[in-house]
Amino acid sequence: MSSRTGSSLTRGSVLLMAIACGLTVANLYYNQPMLDDIRRDFGLSASQVGLIPMLTQLGYAFGLLTLTPLGDRVDRRRLILGMLAVLTLSLIGAALSPSLAALGAASFLAGVTSTVAQQIVPLAAQLAEPARRGKTVGQVMSGLLIGILAARTLSGVVATAFGWRDMFWIAAAMMVVLALILARRLPHAPPTTDMSYRQLMVSLLHLARRHPALREASLVGGLLFASFSVFWSTLTLWLASPAFGLGADVAGMFGLVGVVGALAAPVSGRLADHGGPRRVLGVGIAIVVASFVTFGWFGASLWGLAAGVILLDLGVQGCQIANQTRIYALDHAAASRLNTVYMTSYFVLGALGSALGSLAWSHFGWLGVSAAGLLLGLGAGLCHWAGRRHVVTATS
Numbered sequence: 041m042s043s044r045t046g047s048s049l050t051r052g053s054v055l056l057m058a059i060a061c062g063l064t065v066a067n068l069y070y071n072q073p074m075l076d077d078i079r080r081d082f083g084l085s086a087s088q089v090g091l092i093p094m095l096t097q098l099g100y101a102f103g104l105l106t107l108t109p110l111g112d113r114v115d116r117r118r119l120i121l122g123m124l125a126v127l128t129l130s131l132i133g134a135a136l137s138p139s140l141a142a143l144g145a146a147s148f149l150a151g152v153t154s155t156v157a158q159q160i161v162p163l164a165a166q167l168a169e170p171a172r173r174g175k176t177v178g179q180v181m182s183g184l185l186i187g188i189l190a191a192r193t194l195s196g197v198v199a200t201a202f203g204w205r206d207m208f209w210i211a212a213a214m215m216v217v218l219a220l221i222l223a224r225r226l227p228h229a230p231p232t233t234d235m236s237y238r239q240l241m242v243s244l245l246h247l248a249r250r251h252p253a254l255r256e257a258s259l260v261g262g263l264l265f266a267s268f269s270v271f272w273s274t275l276t277l278w279l280a281s282p283a284f285g286l287g288a289d290v291a292g293m294f295g296l297v298g299v300v301g302a303l304a305a306p307v308s309g310r311l312a313d314h315g316g317p318r319r320v321l322g323v324g325i326a327i328v329v330a331s332f333v334t335f336g337w338f339g340a341s342l343w344g345l346a347a348g349v350i351l352l353d354l355g356v357q358g359c360q361i362a363n364q365t366r367i368y369a370l371d372h373a374a375a376s377r378l379n380t381v382y383m384t385s386y387f388v389l390g391a392l393g394s395a396l397g398s399l400a401w402s403h404f405g406w407l408g409v410s411a412a413g414l415l416l417g418l419g420a421g422l423c424h425w426a427g428r429r430h431v432v433t434a435t436s
Contacts, residue, residue, distance in 0.1 A: 061185025090398030099151025109375035196292015266393030327355030
């Protein structure tokens with residue numbers, strides 16, 4: 041049996057890319073189960089500590105906008121290694137932070153440089169055979185999604201056993217090891233354009249204007265990620281409340297529950313390849329809506345929360361795979377820039393979702409959180425319905 045999964049990719053390369061995506065994107069989510077610990081350490085309110093995940097996601101959006109387009113015109117390997125070096129320093133800064141302001145700045149920078157993952161996903165799509173692109177993206181995204189969920193579990197356990205600062209030290213050490221491995225093993229991919237940086241940035245607007253499917257995917261994906269962030273930015277606060285009285289370790293364990301959704305990512309990719317991504321999107325949005333109904337009705341029990349987490353992660357991640365399969369089919373030479381437009385929208389709306397979650401929790405409690413997530417999911421469904429006539433040529 042051949043060891044190759046595409047025209048320029050071995051199975052080993054795909055596995056390495058998946059692991060690298062998971063380890064780097066995990067840095068965005070370590071803080072979520074630790075928010076109550078950070079709040080108590082610095083003497084903050086719930087709304088103040090909610091700034092930490094918001095700044096991390098805004099940093100990620102800023103990095104997507106300013107750094108990800110470079111993947112189309114420079115050696116991605118060199119760019120990735122440089123970003124990992126700065127990411128390591130930002131994690132050390134977070135571990136040493138003496139105040140909310142310092143932790144916020146370090147979190148923003150960590151978000152900016154964690155966009156390493158978004159250099160790797162377009163690279164996998166570029167090197168994969170067209171007929172297997174959805175499957176390959178799904179495999180790499182499985183690593184990314186497992187990293188997101190395992191990050192919460194790991195940080196919850198570490199924060200409970202040692203303290204939240206130690207989690208950032210461990211994360212910095214993992215980035216050093218990853219950089220050493222990628223320096224030897226990451227596949228090469230030539231630049232796909234010789235445009236200047238200014239031309240690259242201007243081309244983002246042109247791509248968004250030219251492709252209605254890109255605009256639709258960006259809005260639908262962003263609204264779904266906002267709903268995702270509403271939940272995960274408040275789960276720790278809900279579990280720490282008198283209703284449960286539980287710590288960061290239990291909040292982190294919910295990440296393991298959500299791995300079910302991550303493991304379904306390759307299946308979503310295959311369905312997007314064969315049945316069309318729009319069908320996967322419709323089903324995924326319905327599942328997200330169902331998850332927030334579950335949170336609202338059964339969120340006072342751990343079993344109800346676990347069931348909702350499975351639905352939420354399954355729906356959001358399935359939609360993510362379908363959306364990325366759509367956008368990468370639009371223009372292969374502009375894969376990084378298409379990803380920039382999509383993921384910048386994704387994380388800007390995700391950051392707003394984190395802020396909305398904190399506000400909903402502060403004013404209306406858990407039912408307010410559930411209602412906010414439900415409305416965002418319904419909004420995504422409305423946008424998907426309104427854009428049903430715009431179908432990517434490759435999936436027609």
